[in-house]
Amino acid sequence: xxxxxxxxxxxxxxxxxxxxxxxxxxxxxxxxxxxxxxxxxxxxxxxxxxxxxxxxxxxxxxxxxxxxxxxxxxxxxxxxxxxxxxxxxxxxxxxxxxxxxxxxxxxxxxxxxxxx
Numbered sequence: 094x095x096x097x098x099x100x101x102x103x104x105x106x107x108x109x110x111x112x113x114x115x116x117x118x119x120x121x122x123x124x125x126x127x128x129x130x131x132x133x134x135x136x137x138x139x140x141x142x143x144x145x146x147x148x149x150x151x152x153x154x155x156x157x158x159x160x161x162x163x164x165x166x167x168x169x170x171x172x173x174x175x176x177x178x179x180x181x182x183x184x185x186x187x188x189x190x191x192x193x194x195x196x197x198x199x200x201x202x203x204x205x206x207x208x209x
């Protein structure tokens with residue numbers, strides 16, 4: 094990501110996050126969110142007693158609602174995961190001094206354009 098010094102406008106590219114807005118990176122975050130969600134569900138279901146219950150014809154009603162809610166949760170989870178990665182990278186980068194003015198006032202990381 095790009096970081097800009099807020100005192101002298103010096104710009105640097107550091108860290109492991111992409112410097113261009115990229116849909117493939119967001120798909121990776123969505124996949125990671127699904128993997129974390131599956132792990133959590135498996136941990137919770139291992140403690141549940143007895144066989145799973147069948148809802149009958151209500152499955153036809155609840156399936157589209159569950160798919161829509163699941164998609165929304167995956168998108169929110171991917172955004173939270175992205176924010177966490179950006180925060181970790183920013184905290185690691187903000188300890189550096191600017192090579193020009195020697196201040197430690199860096200902007201939040203940003204990207205330029207699309208990775209096309």
